Amino acid sequence: MQELSSVFHNQILIVALAACISAQMLKIPIDLIRYKKADLRSLFSAGGMPSAHSALVGALATSVGQTKGWDSAEFAIACLFAVIVMYDAAGVRQAAGKQARILNQIIEDMFQEQEFKEEKLKELLGHTPVQVLVGLSLGISIAFLANTQFV
Template sequence: MAEFLAGIGQNIILMTALTAWFTAQVLKTMTAYWRHGAFNAERLVGAGGMPSSHTALVVSLAVSVALREGIKSDLFAVAVILAGIVMYDAAGVRRAAGRQAKVINKLVHEMRVEHKVKETRLKELLGHTPLEVLAGALHGTLVAYAFYVFYR
């Protein structure tokens, strides 16, 4: 088991992606604090917010593979397709679901005022704006490049 964990710790591409995700989650928590003036621990693991940690993870994965294996590698092709799907989902599908949740929450609140519906809150912060996705991509690229420079 120790050998397995040591092997995972030595996988620079995996460590790059996990570092990009973790640091993006910390940045997301900090930007939420600056924006709202209060610490929200859910931001450390939750979806949505600035920057997109999902995007940072998959872009750092793709950039790491490109730097280590080359852009002609099959693994790079897989990583780029995965990154594209995740980024589309973050800015498209999940963002639309968040907007729908916001409208539904408003309707439930208005109906509750008339005592016709029990209060149920849906999570509204699901997806990302294009800027949040772009920030996540930039963050992932910078983390991958930093790992490449320091762990060549």
């Protein structure tokens, strides 16, 4: 039981999760400005501005660097993990979203006259490089702000 309660006092974990939640919550006002409508589903969906994945791993790596040292093995692991996650968010998942968009268009063109029973593929899976960079910047900023409060 003691080990479980110590999880809630893990500063690095709390900062990383706070960055992720902040990025997800920022999607609502950004969508409101951009599309003139608020969609609460964006709180629980992948993709969009800013990247919550990038905010999370950016805050994680920054917090690890601040607490364990910028030359530590822990920071190196967290930093490489962040690079892999951000590459995946902007590369692989973005490509999968483009493929879904093309497949949806092909199905729509093929079945114009008859009903297609399957649901459309989700097209917004990944992030643009700008969304990833904004998420990373947000995560790093939150980590620096949070960790200066607790030092």
